[in-house]
Amino acid sequence: MDRKIVAQVVYQISAVTVVAILLGGIASLAAIGFVEAVHYLNGKLLISPYARVLAEDQHSLVVAATLLVPATGGLIVGLVVHFLVRQKRGLSPPDAILAAQTSGPAPGFPSGVASTLAALVSLGSGASVGQYGPLVYLGAMFGSLVGRLKLNLRHQRSIAIACGVAAAISTAFNAPIAGLVFAHEVILRHYSLRAFAPVTVAAATGYIVANVIFDRPALFLVSFNEVAHTYEYVFFALEGVLCAGMAWVFMRLLRVSTSTAERYILWPWARPAIAGLMVGVVALWIPEVLGIGQETLRFATIEGAFGIGELGLIITAKLVLTAVCVGFGFVGGVFSPALLIGILFGAFYGLVLPYLLPVPHSGLVVYAICGMMALASSVIGAPLTTILIVFELTRSYDLTIAAMVSVVFANLISYRVIGRSLFDLQLRSWGFDLSLGRDKAILQTHPIRDFLSTEYTAASDRDTVGEVRQRLVDDHRSEAMVLDHNGRLLGVIRLQGIVNSEAQLSVMEAIIPSFTIFDEQTSVWQSMESLRGFLGEAVPLVNEYGQLLGVVAEEAVIRAYLEIVHDLREEENEAA
């Protein structure tokens, strides 16, 4: 007996470790491949400044590429998404969150591959979207693939998805701790040792793979000594508040652009092409809007690279075009655009500040980094991750603490005004509301139908009150379901209401026509809500034609709630 338990534990630990290393490796290599492919396409398609300057002797070619590449890319993306992705939209982190949180069907591997391809074309052709969203989904896609293997591990799918995501982020940012925290903060939404251990292994594997094979310059390398004046922390806090405002503006623009696209462009597959054309036209004038903008990001940390007016212009253009690209259906994330807009806004704030408050401050870099992280954390709802990214990339304590202050103030505001993140807003629009924690959201995904009982007392519309009364007494029930000859539910009869009625009376005269009713889609959460003030014994559940399928006893609703919540608490408190 003991031996069996030991063998089981050894199996669990080794299987989980192997899965974590394997997934870490695969997700990391996939992320590297993706980033390299985007880089290659940017070079070949004259999107990156390096490629553009090398082709400068054929100026008209550069102009033509600027106008045509994003538009053509948009057309390809539109067609791929429309015809090859089942959901008819790019798959993104919210899909990963949903797949990790619920046991419902995941988007499927072919759709995932098509969506990743569309993301590759989007980023490769210079659309103003980010690469981390697709990378997160890529990691989640491999995770859910491994989640399907029959390994007999508890919570296998959610842990595998978290492993894939952690490795992808760890590779992309070269920041394993941030990857680990991101998987917990955004995907899993809880911390348990059972998940923590494999996710850490996957993040570390991703980091190792990235460092052996992939030698790219870090996202940002800055030199910063220290925050020179204590009062600057107040400025950082204020910056955070302003960034929350920027995040709000961004989300509003995104909503406006999405509804504009839906209202005015009838063919969904044509929408990204139009967004691409807009990017191309603006890029002729402001080339910074093209693509991920690695160079612009770097310039934002250099004093003297931008004038205030220029910065304002680029921020506005990038903000609007990112909203247009995402809203019109280019496939890509919002994290890197948020980082870019944030760092530019931070630089802007750092430049304007001395005019508003003429006191000495510690230079542009710290304000740029604070803005970057405050805005990005408000958009993706991951304050801890962004703080850790700063720490891992700069290894500077002062910079991290400054960023921390901005991030926290930004999140305090944005949480109230917008919600936790753009991802949660998207999930809510799909009916999965995480705003009150994951309990409610998960209760909403479980149908009460699973707790259906077919033990009930039925009555026909032609029965008399006396017959039904006798049947209820025999069955020890106080409620009967009245059905017509097609099995459709007409109403309920309660014993309390017919105790003193005449036996010859038709049931139709004693029937209660308005009563609580469930259908096949009713979730556990909804059933709990509708039980408020409910006096009966059980709630009838009908199909779409109104036919009675069974009843759900009050006790069953409570049992459903307890079982689901118990599972969640168990998952959250599990050891390795």
Added chain:
Amino acid sequence: MKRPSWVVLSWMVASVFTPAMSLGQDNRPEPLTVATWGGAYEESQRRAYFAPFTEATGIPIKTVHYDGGIRVLQEHLASGEVEWDVIDMIQSDASAACDAGLLAPIDPGMLAPAPDGTPAQEDFMEGAINRCFITQIVFSTVIAFDDRAFPGVKPDSVEDFFDLETFPGKRALRKAPVGLAEWALLSLSVPQEQLYDLLSTRRGLDLAARRLDEIRDSIIWWTRGVEPVELLTSGQAAMATGYNGRFFHARVMEGAPISVIWDGQLIGFNSWTILRGTDQAEQAARFIAFATRAENMATQASLISYGPARKSAQQRVGLHTDVGVPMMPYMPTASAHMERAVIRDHRWYSQTGELREQWFREWLEAGKTGE
């Protein structure tokens, strides 16, 4: 300021000719003309390649002065009389000249294997063997300073080169859009991996120009490789950029008070090329095969601190032939010097010639109107 170089040149030509004349009486072979860079560098080539080649083949070598670029090649070809045979070119120039059809193709089959039999393809550095150029040495453009100018704290970074307050004095820079923009951005703590990405944008070039504005009034321009050493030793400049081999020679061989700052060194490569249309293509190829033999490359590296481009030659670098100092610490590729080394992107350089020229011209013009 410029030493009349014909004195040096004629002396060198004479010294090359002497053994040839005694060897080949009447049907003396036509001399092979090599365009190269003069000074200590050319002297090391004379001892390692030219003299031994003449001794082995009887073909005398005549040198002409070359200061880089491809315009002089175009002009030389346009003049109708092709006199130059072999040219020692910066790799990016060689690449651009090759694309422009100014160079003859080189058969890599004629390159000698390493002494241990390793084929040349594996023995040379990656990317060294090309259609019409064979990369032979690694050289570096570094910042050096006059020790006497800074008796206290010594400058030790590119930032210090731009810091006129802490380290006052004239700065000598090559009057060409080579390295200037890189150093300007490096001094703004741009990591070296991102330099060419940033310099590909208008903003990057503008930023570099503004950074150079800060030292504009303290710049002395030089054009020939020998000048930086002269400017430093004569006290005209406190800091100067220049080729690392020249500074090595001045310091180690001549005892000049010059120290090198390896921070931000700009690593480049020199390649042997054959000018298109020469009637001595065969002899030229023979010379290149001879000059790229591991033993001969090691001989040059024991005379001047430029790193040979093949591994078997690097392994043979030891003490300086004349003064016996170990050469490795003076090589640009020594690991201690590589931390913030910029590897010159020869693809970028060969494609941005016009852009860089225009940027440089505009920057110079802006200075004039500002005065």
